[in-house]
Amino acid sequence: MARPVSSLESVFMKDLLQQLVLQALDSLQSGPLADIDLPDAVQIERTRDAAHGDYACNVALTLAKKAGKPPRDLAQAIVDTLPASGEVEKVEIAGPGFINFYLTKHAQTAVIGRILAEGETYGRAATGSGPKTLVEFVSANPTGPLHVGHGRGAAFGATVANLLEAAGHDVHREYYVNDAGRQMDILGTSVWLRYLQACGETFSFPKNGYQGDYIGDYAAELISEHGEAFRRNASEVFEAVPADEADGGDKEAHIDGLIASAKRLLGPDDYETVFQKGLTRILDDIRDDLAEFGVNYDEWFSERSLVVNDARDTGIERLKASGHTKTEEGALWFKSTDYGDEKDRVLIRSNGEHTYFASDVAYHVNKLDRGYSHLVDIWGADHHGYIKRVAGAVQALTGHDDVLDVRLVQFVSLFRGGEKQQMSTRSGEFITLRELREEVGNDAARFFYVMRSNDVPLDFDLELAKSQSNDNPVYYIQYAHARVCRVFEQMQEKGFSFDQANGEAALPRLAESHEEALLTQLTRYPELLQQAATQTAPHTLAHYLRDLADGFHSYYNAHQFLVDDADLRNARLCLISAVRQVIYNGLTLLGVSAPERM
RNA sequence: GCGCCUGUAGCUCAGCUGGAUAGAGCAUCGGCCUUCUAAGCCGGCGGUCGCAGGUUCGAGUCCUGCCAGGCGCGCCA
Numbered sequence: 001m002a003r004p005v006s007s008l009e010s011v012f013m014k015d016l017l018q019q020l021v022l023q024a025l026d027s028l029q030s031g032p033l034a035d036i037d038l039p040d041a042v043q044i045e046r047t048r049d050a051a052h053g054d055y056a057c058n059v060a061l062t063l064a065k066k067a068g069k070p071p072r073d074l075a076q077a078i079v080d081t082l083p084a085s086g087e088v089e090k091v092e093i094a095g096p097g098f099i100n101f102y103l104t105k106h107a108q109t110a111v112i113g114r115i116l117a118e119g120e121t122y123g124r125a126a127t128g129s130g131p132k133t134l135v136e137f138v139s140a141n142p143t144g145p146l147h148v149g150h151g152r153g154a155a156f157g158a159t160v161a162n163l164l165e166a167a168g169h170d171v172h173r174e175y176y177v178n179d180a181g182r183q184m185d186i187l188g189t190s191v192w193l194r195y196l197q198a199c200g201e202t203f204s205f206p207k208n209g210y211q212g213d214y215i216g217d218y219a220a221e222l223i224s225e226h227g228e229a230f231r232r233n234a235s236e237v238f239e240a241v242p243a244d245e246a247d248g249g250d251k252e253a254h255i256d257g258l259i260a261s262a263k264r265l266l267g268p269d270d271y272e273t274v275f276q277k278g279l280t281r282i283l284d285d286i287r288d289d290l291a292e293f294g295v296n297y298d299e300w301f302s303e304r305s306l307v308v309n310d311a312r313d314t315g316i317e318r319l320k321a322s323g324h325t326k327t328e329e330g331a332l333w334f335k336s337t338d339y340g341d342e343k344d345r346v347l348i349r350s351n352g353e354h355t356y357f358a359s360d361v362a363y364h365v366n367k368l369d370r371g372y373s374h375l376v377d378i379w380g381a382d383h384h385g386y387i388k389r390v391a392g393a394v395q396a397l398t399g400h401d402d403v404l405d406v407r408l409v410q411f412v413s414l415f416r417g418g419e420k421q422q423m424s425t426r427s428g429e430f431i432t433l434r435e436l437r438e439e440v441g442n443d444a445a446r447f448f449y450v451m452r453s454n455d456v457p458l459d460f461d462l463e464l465a466k467s468q469s470n471d472n473p474v475y476y477i478q479y480a481h482a483r484v485c486r487v488f489e490q491m492q493e494k495g496f497s498f499d500q501a502n503g504e505a506a507l508p509r510l511a512e513s514h515e516e517a518l519l520t521q522l523t524r525y526p527e528l529l530q531q532a533a534t535q536t537a538p539h540t541l542a543h544y545l546r547d548l549a550d551g552f553h554s555y556y557n558a559h560q561f562l563v564d565d566a567d568l569r570n571a572r573l574c575l576i577s578a579v580r581q582v583i584y585n586g587l588t589l590l591g592v593s594a595p596e597r598m
Numbered sequence: 599g600c601g602c603c604u605g606u607a608g609c610u611c612a613g614c615u616g617g618a619u620a621g622a623g624c625a626u627c628g629g630c631c632u633u634c635u636a637a638g639c640c641g642g643c644g645g646u647c648g649c650a651g652g653u654u655c656g657a658g659u660c661c662u663g664c665c666a667g668g669c670g671c672g673c674c675a
Contacts, residue, residue, distance in 0.1 A: 049618075058617065061655065071655070095618050096655065141675080181675055252674095331673050342601065342671070349673040356675050384602055385670045410603075411669080452611070455603060457668070459610075464624090472637080473623075479637050490634045524614090531614065543612060546622080557630090557639040598637065 012527055014044040016087060017055055017101055024081040025059070036066050046524065050513075053092065053100035054108070054520070060097040071097025108516065109507035111523045115578040116500065123526045123585055125168030133169040134367050135161040137378035138290070139176040142282045143187045144212055146289055149380065149412045151433040152458060155449035155591065156409050157378045158295040159538040162589045164376070167533035172372065173297045176363060179279055180303045181356065185259045186210065187282075188275035192230065192262050193237075194219035195274070201234040207245045208255040218281050222274065230274060232265045289434050293442055294591040306362045312354050315362035316347055322396040334361070339392030361393050364404070368397060375403055376536070381410045407536050410457040412449075440465035446591040447474040450538040473546055477583060478595055480549035484580035485596040487561055488573070494562055496569065498577075503570030510571050514555040518579060521548050525582050529589075538590065545586045552579050 021042050025033060042059040060075035067074055075093045082091060087107040092100045115122045137157025140150045158173075165171040178184070190209040194216045197205070205211070222230065241257030243249025263271050283300070290296070306312055316332065319325050324335045330350030334357070337344050347358045367375055375394065379386070387406045394404040414421040414431055421431055437445050444465040451473065452458050464472060491498060510519070525544070532540045561572045584594040 043617090045617080046614075047618085048614095048621095052618070056617085061617080064655070098618070178675075183675055329673080333673090346673045351673075353673085355673070359675095381603075381669060383670085387602085408603080408669095456611080457604080461610090464610095475637050476623095479635085483635065483638085487634050494634085528614080535615085539612080540614080543622080546612095550622085553638055554640090556634080557636095560634070562634055598635080 013087070013103070013107070013523065014055065014527070016085070017044045017057065018042055020083055020085055020088070021057055021059055021078065021099070023083050024078045027081045028077060033063075033067055036063070039063075046520075047100065050516070050520075052094060052098070053102040055101040055103075056094075057099040057101070058097075060093075060099060064097065075099050105508045105511075108519050108523075109510060111519060112507055112574050112578045113504050115522060115581050116504075116574065119581060120585060120588075122581060123529045124166045125530070127165075127168065128170045130164070130168035130170065131374045132172070132372045133164055133374040133376060134172045134174055134370075134372040135164065135376045135378070136174045136176055136367075137161075138286075138295075139178065139379075140286070141178045141183050142279055142286060143183055143210060144282065145214065146286055146433040147430045148414055148433055148436050148460065151293070151436060151445065152412050152449045152454075153378055153380065153409045154290055154293060154295045154433070155446050156407075156454050156538060159446075159450050159541075159590055160376065160378065160407070160533075160536045162591070163529065163533040163536070163538060163541070166529050166589060169374065169533075172299065174299045174301055175297050177283065177300055177302050177304075179283075180307050180359065182256075182259075184275070184279065185262075186255055187215075187278045188271070189255070189259045189262045190215050191218050191222070191278040192266070192274045193258070195222050195230060196232065196234065196237065198223055199228050199231045201231070201237075203234045203238060204244070204246065206251065206255050206258060208251040209258075214282075214285075215278075218277050221281070222277055226273070230266060230270055237261045237265065289432075289437075293433065293437060294446065301363070301366075303359050303363070306359055306366070307354075311362040311366060312358045315365040316358060318365055318397060319347070319361060319393060324392075324396045334389065334393060334396075336389040336392040339388060339395055341388035341392055345389045357389060360390055364390065364394055365397060368394075368403075373403065375405065377404065377406045379406060379408055381408045384408050405536070407454060409454045412458045412460050415459060415461045416463065436460075436462070443478070443592045444472065444474050447542060450590060451542045453537065453539050473542075474592060475598070476553075477545045477549040477587065478593070479598055480552045481580055481583045481587070481594045482596060482598040483552070483556060484576045484583075487576060491562055491573070496562060498573050499566070499570045500574060500577075502567065503572075503574035506567035506571040507574065509568050510575055512555075512559060514551070514558050515572075515575060518548075518551050518555060518575060521551050522578055522582055525586070541586055541589060545583060545590075548579065548583060548586075552576070552583075 018041065021044070022038075025038050025042070029036070029038065039059075039062075042057060043062075044055050044057050047053055047056050060071045060078060064071040064074055069077075072093055075097045079091050079093060079099060087103055089102045089104040091102070094100050135157060137160075138146070138150055138153050140146055146154070161171050161173050186208065187210055193203075193205060193209060197203070198216070198219050237258070238261070241261060242253040244254040245251040262274070266274065287300075316325070319334055324338050325347070326333050326335055326344070331346050332348040333344045334347055335344050345357055346355050347361065348354055364375065377390070391401070391404050391406060395401045414436075439462060440448075448460055448465050449458070488498070510516070528540060528544050532538060559572070561569065561576060563569050563572070587594045
């Protein structure tokens, strides 16, 4: 992707420097570098050590062998041929043959003016300049409240979506509602059985039913809305139902028998009423929960809509057209082994029923038909065995292997006072996302969830997350923001005012090492966002903000901002104002607030 | 058994898709508030980057083989 690189207007100084080096290489091709295939791009990277300048290029090292010259000699030839640039103060050759670039003061401080001018858009690419991207995340079965594991998917997915949007993608946020299938029947039946108990029927609740207290709440609502209209005798309900596990039977057969009883005894309309009670109440709860968490969707996509519209068969037809299906043993299969899967997967069982995979194929067909060229799916780590078949299906449908990007989120372990909390959805003994949010607050929860790479299991320490101490990185960053705000309040109390134009004109006065470090940090932000987006790595933003806050706090302690020298004072206020802006922008992407006062 | 993820300081983790002397936080030890909020700062201690080979100017990073931990391997959803 080519970007304009002519001047400081360029988003990335790297691009400008790369052009300079490429031009130098080009000129050298008529001399020392004749007969050599030149690369289309050269690597420009930021230096880790200020002693190495601002940027470094390793092209002399990589080309030395082909050129048959020592790296340092080659570097010298490149430097001698390098076009002049108003942005480059000096160029040095260092170490084994690195070319180190030192920027002019003007180039170093130019970022301040841009941040102050661009404000909340600083670091963001032009909206909608990238591909149409659908990010699907959480998509938990609506069988109960979200637990802390879903919370990680929510925070991660929301931040990834924000990052992609900041990188210019046209982003659509979607929740896939698994409202079809056996789990939902178990939910509906569980609600009905609690309803029957509330009506006075006595029996032992099935081991495989949903045990949570919320089921009883929904049953109570059914009573207040419909009285005992759905009441049936327990003996009738349990008639001919296989024994439960507690009675030496099979819990799966038991619950399936109860589902059949429910459907038979209630009839389609009343069964639907009970079913919908469970589904809508839980979905409403999930929706509210996520909204309170700052996680919002453009669309809640119903699996049932695929079933009703025969989309599953349409999807299967499309797969058939790709030539990667087969009929065997009375079932229809997708030959996912063509795409690296361990075995082929069933789409339609020999009994004629569609598998869950058939729904997923239909869903992804639907996504593609809606015009999305980039699909990001965020799943729990326990679904990783599923990637190959879905990715294979998307590849079969599109002919491309880079359309679908599946990201897994590893498990969350919750610790309270050093003790690990056990979680099991079915037993009802789990800690919900809502409980977590209420205990540690949304800001800490959002930050902690994305602080670590999604690839590593997360140990979430409740005591740490809610401690208002310097152990807590989210406060550390927010505090930097609040401190800048406080400086501006103090400025007024001291009778000063902020002259931004004067400050920008005086930016060359910012020569302290703390100031130069901050300037460099601020310049990194746009490319960090770009990289965090392409790598779907929100944790790099979290770490960046931590580092930026660190740089600010050090600066704060080392130097006074509200000095009598007006030029210097205004220049420093410009700098810390820019820091505040970038912290604000970054925290916003993470879904964390930036308080003005703490 | 096969597949995916992980292994870096006492603990929790980064490490910019191969760069220069491997970094933070916590813990621990020692300093800094009559000066813009000490929810802060400065310094010390702490490493065989799981192990062994390989690739090359250069490897925590890439390749191979082991070791350890987590997860997943249904005509379930």
